[in-house]
Amino acid sequence: MTTLDKLITLADVRGSMDLRCHFAGRWSIDHQPDELGTARYHIVLSGRCQLRLPDHSLIELNAGDILLLPHGTDHLLQSDSGVDQPNRPVIVREGLLPTHRLQGEGEPLDLLCGRFLYQPGSSLFEALPEYIHVSLSSTQAAAALSAMIGLIRSEAEANHHGARSIVDALTTALFTMVLRSWLDTSPPIESSIGLLADRRLSKVWHALLEDPSDAWTVERMAEMANMSRASFMRAFTRIAGCPPGALLVRIRMEIACLLLAKTDSGLSDIALEVGYQTQASFSKVFKDVLGQTPGQYRRERKLGEVEARLAKDVG
Structure with missing residues (x-):
């Protein structure tokens, strides 16, 4: 067992895929801070959007990008920087996951959203930065990550017997792959x-x-x-x-x-x-x-x- 395996085991990481977003037009969705022991993530399946952090810094997210917030930081997802008023999407049930919809003109966005739950006080999560951004276009693990995301997506859409158990198990494994990809491509950090x-x-x-x-x-x-x-x-x-x-x-x-x-x-x-x-x-x-x-x-x-x-x- 590697050091990273040990740290993940101690953190008791459990994945959850919570919802899917189909947005179009100009929009903004506010996310409040998560409870201690919760790390939210977003996976862009298609389209593009921006994520704004509390210090007003913007992260551009494109198709194939995965954004993880290890400390449950509050943030704003938006179509562009000119939209500040949050929207209230229509929620419909399609397959395993509820789908949040916003209609409008422009490039549509298809987004998967979920959480990683972990042991509060985890030395692993305390050592991670405010956010982790992994792009399938720049990681050596692109094929494996893409295949796993595709399997999660198909299981959620089909919603066959045991789909929730499969999706949550795959999502838990996804955390390790995202973290490993980030470690392989990022410079060492002081932690x-x-x-x-x-x-x-x-x-x-x-x-x-x-x-x-x-x-x-x-x-x-x-x-x-x-x-x-x-x-x-x-x-x-x-x-x-x-x-x-x-x-x-x-x-x-x-x-x-x-x-x-x-x-x-x-x-x-x-x-x-x-x-x-x-x-x-x-x-x-x-x-x-x-x-x-x-x-x-x-x-x-x-x-x-x-x-x-x-x-x-x-x-």
Whole structure:
């Protein structure tokens, strides 16, 4: 399992394809900020549009473009920069996905929209920039991405038995392909994800993820990277944005959150699994980092999952 595989697993990424847009003419659609743990995305099947961020910067989107907002940033989708008043599309049900329609003169836009849900506090998502823009016209993975998007589209249109399960599973895989394409074509960034681009530091990053419960020291990490202690600390902190010890604690707490949410393991067992010899020492670090006790976190997550299932059943 690669470092990226580990980070995605810890993030507990789940994809959802929510709707399809058929727009024409001049239009504008406002998107409010998403809840924590939600990353919205847009896939342009045909046509073109613009996406405006809160700082008023514009991103031009053309056919074959995929735009991901890892932090759920509010944004405005629009036909052109001269349209500010949001429209209210007509919503019709066609196949698996509801279709939002706006009529008008001009080039039509065909757009797929959805969300990636992830574990709040994910080190992977915290390391990502405000937006990720991947174009099929400039990525080596164009054929694979195009095939996957085509399969998602056909499943959504046909809406056969199991279509929702297939679409969501494919969309989850789409996240990994989009992220990999972006990493292959973008310059390294200063965050923990930037460690992947450094041969020596990425080796240490992978080892920390593979065995976070071990008694790691800076000297041992530096030796693994074949660097002096001082050089290792400077390089790691400069790229990751924090010292290796702080990143290790973050990973340990991320694993603990996943175990608390997904298993019934006792707190003492979880403490040992993430490198703490006592439940008390684990609970103290957990509360320092997350602002609540492990027990409180587990209860909130379980309650949230029940409420989500009830809301889905009602819907």
